[in-house]
Amino acid sequence: MSPLVSIIMGSTSDLPVMEKAMQFLNDMQVPFEVNALSAHRTPDAVEHFAKGAKARGIKVIIAGAGMAAALPGVIAASTSLPVIGVPIKGSVLDGVDALYSILQMPPGIPVATVAINGAMNAAILACQMISLADEALSAKMEAYKASLGSKIEKANLALAEVKYEYKVN
Secondary structure, eight states: OOOSEEEEESSGGGHHHHHHHHHHHHHTTOOEEEEEOOTTTOHHHHHHHHHHHTTTTOOEEEEEEETTOOHHHHHHHTOSSOEEEEEEOOSTTTTHHHHHHHHOOOTTOOOEEOOTTOHHHHHHHHHHHHHTTOHHHHHHHHHHHHHHHHHHHHHHHHHHTOOOTTOOO
16 A cells, blocks of 8 residues: 655654644545655755655645744645645744745745644645545545534534523523
């Protein structure tokens, strides 16, 4: 089994955030790999990874980074694969610096960007991209999306049972 999604993080300190992406991909039975690479400390390794990802069968790259957050952009500059950036909170600017760094890419080097610490949404987006050419995954994603509404309906029913003296319903 070869990975379809590659999850890259700038440091293993990003693991608690990126685990949400791993869990979602695992739940959807999408093969993935995980690596820590730094755009600043291991630039040659990042370029080698990015240039070789497509040949290895990778379809989408999820790159999480904090602070200067150069990793997603550096990867996107070296591959034609879609790159999804996950800005990671952790600096004195609460991840806003990482968000802007990932969003503000020059023309021709796009990085899809999710919310600060939004690794699960990155995995969902990766699955939606792959599901365009994978009927089985498409069906799983349809079921997942349908389940979101039922969770809210159950929560609303539970709220109806909450009792307060002045609550009307």
